[in-house]
Amino acid sequence: MSRAVFHLDHADRKSLAGWAYDVDRPERHIRIIVLDGTEYLTEVTANTFRKDLEVAGIGTGDHAFHLALPSFLQQGPALRLRLIDADARAVLAVITLAADFEPADQLLGRLDEQLQRELGEARAQAEQSLTARTLLDGMLPLLDRLLQAAQPALAESPLPDGPFQAALAAARERFPPVSLREHAEPRVSIIIPVFGKFELTHACLATLSELPDTTPYEVILVDDGSADETLLAPLLIRHMRLLRNQSTLGFLRSCNAGAAMARGEFLYFLNNDTELQPGSLDALVALLEEEPETGVVGSKLINRDGTLQEAGGIILRLADGVNYGRGGDPLDGRFNYRRDADYVSGASLMTRRAVFDQLGGFDEEFLPAYYEDTDYCFRARAAGWRVRYQPRSAVIHLEGGTGGTDLTVGPKRHQVVNARRFLQRWRKVLLGHAPAATTIEVEKDRGAAFRVLFIDATVPTPRQDAGSAAAACHIRLLQRMGAKVALIAASHMGLQGEDGEALQDAGIEVLHHPFAWSVEEVLRRRKDEFDVIYLHRGEVAVRHITTCRALAPKARLVYSVADLHFLRLERQAELGDAGPPPAVVVRRDAEMAAILQADAVIVHSPAEASVLQACAADHVEVVPWAVPLVADGPGHAERQGLLFVGGFRHAPNGDGILWFVQRIWPGLRDMLPELTLTIVGSHMPAEIRALGEQPSITVAGYVEELGPLYAAHRLAVAPLRYGAGLKGKVIEALATGLPCIGTPIAYEGISLPCIGSVQAAGEDEFVLKLAALYEDAAAWDAVRQAGLAFARSEYSEAAVTAGLRRAIGSLEPRGAA
Incomplete structure (x- = not known):
């Protein structure tokens, strides 16, 4: 236990003086480390005797210190020094010293004089067959400090004529100065090791300076012995940190050296032959923020x-690396979903600082370079971290721009040598990898427990319709069960914007045109890949289940009906609005034929299961979808008005709300004159929008986030006159604590304990029950609590997952000829 008392008597850019004393351990002389930000500067031990300290009872008086600061700190930008108790690892003080710059004319004159002297000596050494680098190594630390200090002065004063002015002018003409963003507290440290080829470094940093990304960063340029314009980098690149290696360390050690001086919580190793595309930096950070298990x-x-x-690297059994997707189209859906990777290239690799420290950085067993990034990824995975590919981070990489491409000469020869080392280290792990790249589409998702092709009519839009909410939920839970899921939208083959991209960000491979053209085309190419084919909605199963059975006979066919379309048509026909009766019969026969071909049939409500079982379908599972619970919310008195939610591509919703406004709303307004109605839904036709012209009715259209509306209204209404399947508007309202008054069709398959209070069969009953529940706070709260409890029991992720396991886990394919 230590309790240090620290006092600073004097501080300027030349020296620090004061005393430090450990109250709990008076015999200890505190060793003080001085850091400039996170960079080590110097240290001193507080062990000098001062009589005044002895008189004051500060131990035996030998606890003072006086420290001369390095001369290069005496002029330059403002300093923020941290004084650290080296043993206790505690901060003793933080000192800010104001900026102090040498006048520009004096500094430039001294710089020119120094350069002339050093370059002249270097020339003489070169003429004696010595490398100019030998002398320049000793000169570079001074040169860098002079150049860094000169930047503010050069912004104000022109350069005097002379060789240095000419050299710098030529460099600036070829490489226009770049100003990076300056961040006091960077989240990301971008570490760029370089060895010459300043034209690549300049292009890389120029692109970085123009990124619209918002993540605070710092750039650490690690120069491993460059003899080109990299020597003038401080005058050509502003707001970067420069580390000059005193001797050539190689790529690996340069990366580790850069990491040692980094301040960010994320380390981003970037080759200088790269150009980041907009959003690429933010995308890497976003993944690490969203996935705490990823390292x-x-x-x-x-x-x-x-x-x-490359779209994430794959390592085969004998340590051969495969650049997955090489030569393909970067927009192809196969390359645009998040996934685990064997490794990610060190050309653009981000890692948590904590993981880098835990693993001890890149292993010097792989000096000077190659396979160090692959080994790092394998070691991270062995330590329990995930290694992930992020397609939203797109980086142009001039492959071989730094190290070349010839495996027999130069730095690239180490790739062959280190491949052997890597194989020796990871031989046991690699036994589980494929021996060759013949099954690469399977190998890229090696960790999948099973593989699912999910076929829907469109990319699911879960914020717009209940069928899509069910599809999105089942996809997500199949993933959690260990499935690798590929989705194809059979009727609309486009990616479909944000909804398709959200699936890709969740790790779903979305197959879309022009890279996939039809269900049949995909199955002919990848028929042996899928263990399960999940067909969602009747129109999909009716059209494609026979093709699936023929082209993928070993796959389990699961048909999720969403709702029984023929049942909906039969009920619509009873209202006189479903076309001629033969059309209903044809639809019934088509759906039943698809159901009988499936290995398992999923329905969302017990009512539909009963209908199918009556038709001799004995392989039916009731699997609803999960809805999030919102148990906390305003009470009865804090809410007002009625809410209707429904997507208007689904015909029963339009019919239901029109019937409600025309036949029920007038009676309600007579009983509750202040009552209001809000109508929400996507794809709203003109006749529904026209309802907003009536008093106290608000037509909101599509609303992105329904939570505030559920919390603000006192009752939901579900006035459906026909339909089939589980009604999303009802179960979502119950799960958010909003009681819902609905018809028997709306509550079909929902065995709510208090069903008598919320289900209304006719117009008069609807008016009376709604008005009663709207006014009675105690009854309202009882229904609210019953709805929450029911939703918790029936529509939890655990309950849905159990149903999916029943449907998928134990059935053998039927009819596989």
Whole structure:
């Protein structure tokens, strides 16, 4: 236990003086480390005797210190020094020293004089067959400090004529100055090791300076012995941190050295032959923020000609690396979903600082370079971290721009040597990898427990319709069961914007045109890949289940009906609005034929299960979808008005709300004159929008977030006159604590204990029950609590997962000829 008392008597850019004393351990002389930000500067031990300290009872008086600061700190930008108790690892003080710059004319004159002297000596050494680098190594630390200090002065004063002015002018003409963003507290440290080829470094940093990304970053340029314009980097690149290696360390050690001086919580290793595309930096950070179990993430690498270079790396059994997707189209759905990768290329690799420290950085067993990134990813995974590919981070990479491409000469030869080392270390792990790249589409998702092709009519839009909410929920839970899920939208083959991209971000492979053209085309190419084919909605199963059985006879066919369309048509016909009776019969026969071909049939309510079982379908499972519970919300008195929610592509919703406004609303307004109605839904036709012209009716259209509306209204209404299946508007209202008055069709398959209070069969009963529940706070709260309890029991993720396991887990394929 230590309790240090610290006092600073004097502080300027030349020296620090004061005393430090450990109250609990007076015999200890505190060793003080001085940091500039996170960079080590110097240290001193507080062990000097001062009589005044002895008189004051500060131990035996030998606890003072006086520290001369390094000369290069005496001029320059403002300093923020941290004084650390080295043993206790505690901060003793934080000192800010104001900026102090040498006048520009004096500084530039001294710089020119120094350069002339050093370059002259270097020339003489070169003439004696010595490398100019030998002398320049000793000169570079001073040169860098002078150049860094010169930046503010050069912004104000022109350069005097001379060799240095000419050299700098030539460099600036070729490489226009770049100003990076300056962040006092960077979240990301971008570490760029370089060895010459300043034209690549300049292009990389120029692109970085123009990114619209908002993540605070710092750039650490690690120079491993450059002899080109990299020497002038401080005058050409503003707001970067420069580390000059005193001797050539190689790529691996340069990366580790850069990491040692990094301040960010995320370390981003970036080759200098790269160009980040907009959003690429933010996307890497977003994945690490959203996935706390992920320790390493890498980018989609794109060739200069626009073709794909790599979409996450794959390692085969003998340690051969496969750049997955090489030569493909970067927009292809196969390459645009988040997934685990064997490794991600060190050309663009982000990792948590904590993980890097835990693993001890890149292993020097792989000096000087190659396979160090692959080994790092394998070690991270062995330590319990995930390694992920993030397609939203697109980076152009001039492959071989730094190290070349010839495996027999230069730095690239180490790739062959280190592959052997890697194989020796990871041989047992690699036994589980494929021996060759012949099954690469399977190998890229090696960790999947089973593989599902999910076929829907469109990309699910869960915020717009209940069928999509069910599909999105089942996809998500199949993933949690260990499935790798690929989705194809059979009727609308596009990616469909944000909804398709959200699935990709969730790790779903979305197959879309122009890279996939039909269900049949996909199955002919990948027929042996899928263990389960999940057909969602009647129109999909009727059209495609025979093709699926023929082309993928080993796959389990699961048909989720969403709702029984023929049943909906029969009920619509009873209202005189479903076309001629033969059309209903044809639809019934088509749906039943699809049901009988499936290995398992999923319905969302017990009512539909009963209908199918009466038709001799004995392989039916009741599997609803999960809805999130919102147990806390305003009480009866804090709410007002009625709410209707429904997507208007689904005909029963339009019919229901029109019937409600025309036949029920007038009676309600007579009983409750202040009552209001809000109508919400996507794809709203003109006749529904026209309802907003009536007093106290608000037509809101599509609303992105329904939570505030559920919380503000006192009752939901579900006035459906026909339909089939589980009604999303009802179960979502119950799960958010909003009592819902509905017809028997609306509550079909929902065995709510208090069903008598909320189900209304006719117009008069609807008016009376709604008005009673609207006014009675105690009854309202009882229904609210009953609805929450029912939703918790029936529509939880655990209950839905159990149903999916029953439907998928134990059935053998039927009819596989």
